[in-house]
Amino acid sequence: MLTKRIIPCLDIRNRRVTKGVKFQGNVDVGDPISMASAYSEGGCDELVFYDITASAERRPIDIEMVREIARAIHIPFAVGGGISSLHDMERVLLAGAEKISVNSLAVKNPEIIRAGSKAFGAQCIVLGMDPVRVEKGKCKSGYEITIRGFRERTGMDAMEWAKRAVDLGAGEIVVNSVDADGTQNGYEIELTRLISTSVQVPTVASGGAGCPEHLVKVFTEGSADAAIIAGIIHSGKYTIGEIKDVLAKANIPVRKRW
Amino acid sequence: MIAIIDYKAGNLTSVRLAFEHLGMEAEITDLPDKISAAERVVFPGVGSAGAAMENIKRLKLDKVISDVVSSGKPFLGICLGTQIIFDLSEEDGGTACLGLVPGTVKLFRPEKQSDKVPQMGWNAVNFLRPHPMLEGIESGSEFYFVHSYYPAPSREEDIIGKTDYAGVTFASIVGKNNLVATQFHPEKSGKIGLRLLENFSHWNP
Numbered sequence: 001m002l003t004k005r006i007i008p009c010l011d012i013r014n015r016r017v018t019k020g021v022k023f024q025g026n027v028d029v030g031d032p033i034s035m036a037s038a039y040s041e042g043g044c045d046e047l048v049f050y051d052i053t054a055s056a057e058r059r060p061i062d063i064e065m066v067r068e069i070a071r072a073i074h075i076p077f078a079v080g081g082g083i084s085s086l087h088d089m090e091r092v093l094l095a096g097a098e099k100i101s102v103n104s105l106a107v108k109n110p111e112i113i114r115a116g117s118k119a120f121g122a123q124c125i126v127l128g129m130d131p132v133r134v135e136k137g138k139c140k141s142g143y144e145i146t147i148r149g150f151r152e153r154t155g156m157d158a159m160e161w162a163k164r165a166v167d168l169g170a171g172e173i174v175v176n177s178v179d180a181d182g183t184q185n186g187y188e189i190e191l192t193r194l195i196s197t198s199v200q201v202p203t204v205a206s207g208g209a210g211c212p213e214h215l216v217k218v219f220t221e222g223s224a225d226a227a228i229i230a231g232i233i234h235s236g237k238y239t240i241g242e243i244k245d246v247l248a249k250a251n252i253p254v255r256k257r258w
Numbered sequence: 259m260i261a262i263i264d265y266k267a268g269n270l271t272s273v274r275l276a277f278e279h280l281g282m283e284a285e286i287t288d289l290p291d292k293i294s295a296a297e298r299v300v301f302p303g304v305g306s307a308g309a310a311m312e313n314i315k316r317l318k319l320d321k322v323i324s325d326v327v328s329s330g331k332p333f334l335g336i337c338l339g340t341q342i343i344f345d346l347s348e349e350d351g352g353t354a355c356l357g358l359v360p361g362t363v364k365l366f367r368p369e370k371q372s373d374k375v376p377q378m379g380w381n382a383v384n385f386l387r388p389h390p391m392l393e394g395i396e397s398g399s400e401f402y403f404v405h406s407y408y409p410a411p412s413r414e415e416d417i418i419g420k421t422d423y424a425g426v427t428f429a430s431i432v433g434k435n436n437l438v439a440t441q442f443h444p445e446k447s448g449k450i451g452l453r454l455l456e457n458f459s460h461w462n463p
């Protein structure tokens with residue numbers, strides 16, 4: 001049986017892992033390479049790295065760091081932030097990443113999804129989206145896409161954008177709820193379920209994990225295929241093994257040997 | 259030296275890095291001479307069967323691949339590399355493949371919306387019989403998969419491991435003499451995957 005994936009997210013600023021609430025108030029939590037190795041040894045199923053200052057500083061992604069990560073771990077990882085062209089995507093993949101995550105770039109230039117998918121395969125093009133809850137009158141699904149780290153609203157409906165991105169060739173969708181991000185109060189279940197049940201590609205829940213029971217809920221009620229976690233493990237509150245034990249007890253399939 | 263065949267089908271960096279990690283010399287190459295001269299050959303790849311077969315023919319790699327397989331050298335297929343060793347793939351409107359192992363490659367057609375295609379993630383592989391490539395690895399261990407099509411060998415004896423997904427039990431490890439091929443990615447399957455690659459680098463079929 002295919003297991004549900006647990007994916008630690010490392011937000012990188014100046015080569016250090018940081019953690020903030022709703023993209024604000026970032027605090028330093030450690031070195032990306034040693035954290036990646038520790039999480040991989042600890043049984044995470046995949047990792048995601050966001051170079052959160054690359055776009056703002058208008059610089060390309062830190063390729064040397066991607067190479068170091070690829071030498072340190074032998075499980076899949078995705079990289080996002082600072083990717084603005086097919087050339088950038090190619091460099092990240094050749095450095096050893098399994099997937100590229102595009103977010104604001106894809107909203108401004110949806111064709112990048114098609115081009116990336118055609119050039120490198122749908123399996124490595126991940127659409128990241130940051131939807132915020134709005135009145136149903138404003139967006140049909142009740143969720144509007146924001147970009148640039150929640151700073152800008154787009155008027156785009158989250159469900160329509162997800163379907164369009166899959167038609168363009170996205171192989172996976174990461175749904176990061178603006179409302180839940182960094183709160184540790186649980187994932188946005190309704191939003192996750194809405195996206196996961198309307199597309200045929202894997203859907204990853206993101207934002208809000210505070211305890212293992214939140215993952216149980218998003219895998220059952222939220223129909224998520226994978227879940228991103230951050231603060232819950234960066235803080236040392238839980239290990240990946242402890243989270244997986246709770247999931248296994250709730251009859252959710254998880255990878256047991258690593 | 260281990261030759262990793264480059265036929266412009268996806269990213270081979272992680273395969274090379276996995277062998278490097280194990281202290282093995284591995285080279286990514288599209289040169290038939292280098293591939294013939296190698297001690298062991300890895301045939302990886304992601305992407306579509308149609309484009310892969312076109313590239314293989316254009317680069318004149320079909321002959322060297324079948325020569326290596328009949329020479330008795332250890333040969334490891336991974337993911338798309340595993341699919342195109344069969345006779346035929348359903349992908350791209352039906353693609354004639356290399357025909358090194360009898361069988362076809364079929365598309366997952368799940369009945370439940372919750373069985374996503376591609377299958378992406380870690381799934382258990384149940385071993386049907388012992389094999390030197392599986393030494394030190396427990397049956398039922400999970401490996402990392404990313405694929406929409408799956409191998410369906412004609413002969414049960416060519417199947418070493420099986421996996422359940424989307425209502426089918428498919429051959430996730432195939433083996434015939436000096437050839438072993440996995441539908442999953444050992445190079446991305448953590449320590450257990452590295453163990454399989456290490457076994458490959460010592461295997462003398």
